[in-house]
Amino acid sequence: MLPYGRQTIEDDDIAAVTQALRADFLTTGPTVEAFETAFAQTVGARHAVACSNGTAALHLAMLALDVQPGEVVIAPSITFLATANCARFVGAEVVFADVDPNSGLMTPATLAEALTRLDGRRLRAVLPVHMRGDTAELPALEAVARSAGAVLVEDAPHALGSALKFGNAALRVGDCAHSAMATFSFHPVKTIATGEGGMVTTNDDGLAERLRRLRTHGMIRPQGGDPWWYEMPEIGFNYRLPDILCALGLSQLAKLDRFAARRRALAARYEEALAPLAPLVVQATRPDWSDPVLHLMVALIDFPAAGRTRREVVEALRAKGVGTQVHYIPVHTQPYYRQRYGELDLPGAQAWYERCLSLPLYPGMADEDVDHVVAALAQVLGR
Missing domain, CATH: 3.40.640.10 (Type I PLP-dependent aspartate aminotransferase-like (Major domain))
Structure with a gap:
């Protein structure tokens, strides 16, 4: 996994x-x-x-x-x-x-x-x-x-x-x-x-x-x-x-430079591998001023267009050995904050949440692991 x-x-x-x-x-x-x-x-x-x-x-x-x-x-x-x-x-x-x-x-x-x-x-x-x-x-x-x-x-x-x-x-x-x-x-x-x-x-x-x-x-x-x-x-x-x-x-x-280089290399491989899945799957936008060492590889997925719920995609990927996570549930929707401040309309946060899915990203991954993740995602989404 x-x-x-x-x-x-x-x-x-x-x-x-x-x-x-x-x-x-x-x-x-x-x-x-x-x-x-x-x-x-x-x-x-x-x-x-x-x-x-x-x-x-x-x-x-x-x-x-x-x-x-x-x-x-x-x-x-x-x-x-x-x-x-x-x-x-x-x-x-x-x-x-x-x-x-x-x-x-x-x-x-x-x-x-x-x-x-x-x-x-x-x-x-x-x-x-x-x-x-x-x-x-x-x-x-x-x-x-x-x-x-x-x-x-x-x-x-x-x-x-x-x-x-x-x-x-x-x-x-x-x-x-x-x-x-x-x-x-x-x-x-x-x-x-x-x-x-x-x-x-x-x-x-x-x-x-x-x-x-x-x-x-x-x-x-x-x-x-x-x-x-x-x-x-x-x-x-x-x-x-x-x-x-x-x-x-x-x-x-002392290993930060090596970890950073590996994360950047894996992110670049993801970018190339995910490109054919657009517009159904796109990567989070990278601002022009940002040169990131990515902690999360977030794919933004149009689940309705794929005809599958996020839960169905998460469970199907897990069956193929790919773990995922959601970052994040909008904090303003948490029960504590809804009770304190009422319902808020933050459309950007909602749009992000409805599409986001974090794919595996860590220095110990091999290049072939990225290929496996993207191939599994494409198969699960019927692409």
Whole structure:
């Protein structure tokens, strides 16, 4: 069975974890800082703050910005639940932005439309998602957010290694050139894996200091105090990432260029193989400015035209050894958010959801695996 995503763990990764297990520190030790330093250098940010998972990274970002109850955070509806939930964790309200129906990305236009639904409330943050690994239009989104008095926080777990180019400006996801912070996840299906794990990058010294404090219960150790003394000026959380997992992260990060190259090669093979299935099957639109390392290979399928439901296609593909997934169910349609905010009409998100199906994509795949997936899809769709 080819899953839609899978980690690549090799002997040197296992050796790195074994070495960490034999070291003096299993957690809160020097490997954490080493992973943070290497990650910051990789993405081009001044600071990187490791934490327990990608959801914790988003929560810490909201806490570091001091987002207050009753204030508003804008998130796209096509994303994982955590993008919106992080606002609710701190008592803020969520305004859902629509997305481009062919890319799944929040756009300056859909953000501007979401601003019309603030109803006089203060907007604190906008959370564009680099969906699939393709990058949102950060300079334009930042301009729209700034005009409304808000900052951007990039939700970037899909996009480690992805790049953007606007004119002569070459940027990397996570360098925070147009955002206050960017958050990452190291879940096993992501570009690099630590099992569970997350990271927040920023160029703001004050935000970095607060992120580090808040991930460790809000504790500080004042200079000049007794060796055992600590204080808690504000309450925080236990969101630390242990040295064992940081050792795996360091080993995986050293392979990022190889993983990225393989994902790009597989994506190019998919593009060529899927082309004959158009217009019944098309790939998600890639913006001109985006040079992605794709986390997801999303096919947009006209299921009614094929005469098959998505469930029928998913089950038929599984019978042929091809695993798939749906990314994502629009968050604004979840029962919790429908009860809180009522029914919303976001046609781009609905159009994306009705057609999307994520096909297998991970570095361990062979070229022939792509051919098998596309051949199976063509057969299932009667093409």
